[in-house]
Amino acid sequence: MPRRSLALAAVAFASATALAQSDPTWVEEVPFITTPDHVTLAMLELAQVRADDHLIDLGSGDGRIVITAAKRFGASGLGLEIVPDLVAKSERHARQAGVAERAQFRVQDLFEADLSPATVVTMYLLPDVNLKLRPRLLALAPGTRIVSHDWDLGDWAPDRTVTVEVPDKAVGREKLSRLHLWQVPAPVHGQWCAGASTLQIAQTFQRFEARLEATGSVRHAWSGRIRGKALPAPVGGAVRPALTWEGEALAVAAGAAGVPAGTRFVRC
Ligand SMILES: C[S@@+](CC[C@H](N)C(=O)[O-])C[C@H]1O[C@@H](n2cnc3c(N)ncnc32)[C@H](O)[C@@H]1O
Known part of the structure; x- marks a missing residue:
């Protein structure tokens, strides 16, 4: 993303954070803002999610990414979310979608979780949170795919970036989402x-x-x-x-x- 757009989007996300502070589901680091359904699908397609994948969504909100991975692609998944009400909601949605066995949720700080079972990691967080997570993402099994909605991983350039139109996007001036894909490289240095x-x-x-x-x-x-x-x-x-x-x-x-x-x- 060009620096100016990134700054504008960050400001918009930050104002959404300010608005969200009146919301009981707001937590300090990242506010609860959902990835629209068609963007969720595009994220899972970008990661080429398959039935033998185990997806971990970092900050899973209402569970839509994990539930869609289970329902549309047959994958198993775990959503890590710090707000208990959102986890309860996610579990309810998973049951309604008939995928409660494959789509699981846990109230947990994403920085304290064991991410090693993941073959796919998804996230819609913030730039500084992504950067803080980067060493742990790089330490995942080589080949693990990581997809981030909007925010990149600093100078770890993505393997692929796609843009999806989002006409009713609630944050940022651009009515689009950028989705970035990385494949964890083997440590060969x-x-x-x-x-x-x-x-x-x-x-x-x-x-x-x-x-x-x-x-x-x-x-x-x-x-x-x-x-x-x-x-x-x-x-x-x-x-x-x-x-x-x-x-x-x-x-x-x-x-x-x-x-x-x-x-x-x-x-x-
Ligand atoms: C922007 S929302 C994304 C929700 C969902 N992944 C999506 O794309 O629709 C970020 C989520 O991260 C959660 N969150 C923020 N900090 C967290 C933390 N330290 N550990 C776990 N979840 C966290 C928030 O409560 C929020 O639901």
């Missing part, structure tokens, strides 16, 4: 070895630069974008290895000169 071959990787969020010194004085240098556990080989130009993060090892999924497929690099 550092030095890795396989026999006499060494691989040095510099990582900034999902961007990486790799330098590989393989046996027989073969050298490769390339850069790219991490997609969850995968470090795909660049398309075109000299053949470079494609790598897959396996926790303890970086495995060569597609080989290149001096580094056959199946080579496993470990930290050294």
Whole structure:
């Protein structure tokens, strides 16, 4: 979002916060403002939610994101919400929608919750809250998808941003919502070895630069974008290895000169 629009939207969200202070469901950090239904659907489509996903909505309000993920996509989900009345309302809505078993809600501060079971995280919070959450989001399992309504994660650039028209949007001057998607990148920064071959990787969020010194004085240098556990080989130009993060090892999924497929690099 351009800085000026971001500032205006933040001011509008802040004025909504001021208005919301008279509301008993208002809490200190983020006010209760719902994501419209068509934007909820767009968020879930952006994350490509499937039946085998477990979605956690941070600050789940009236539960609509978790309930829609369960009803439309068959996913299981958990809504974390600090206002007890909103949790009770969410549970009622989940029962009415026939998805109470898959769509669950908990009264909990989102900063204190265990987010590790999530394969998808959704949020409609505020810029500073997003930034405070960022280290915990980056520590989630590689490949976890994160979708944020309107606010980004600072200099961790999204993998994709889409814009959805919202003619009756209650906050901001622009009658639209921006939805940002990130895939948590595998933590690959550092030095890795396989026999006499060494691989040095510099990582900034999902961007990486790799330098590989393989046996027989073969050298490769390339850069790219991490997609969850995968470090795909660049398309075109000299053949470079494609790598897959396996926790303890970086495995060569597609080989290149001096580094056959199946080579496993470990930290050294
Ligand atoms: C902007 S609303 C979004 C509601 C819902 N996710 C949606 O998109 O429709 C933010 C929600 O976060 C909740 N919230 C604020 N701070 C929280 C915290 N520390 N822990 C859990 N929930 C919180 C608020 O009560 C509110 O319901």
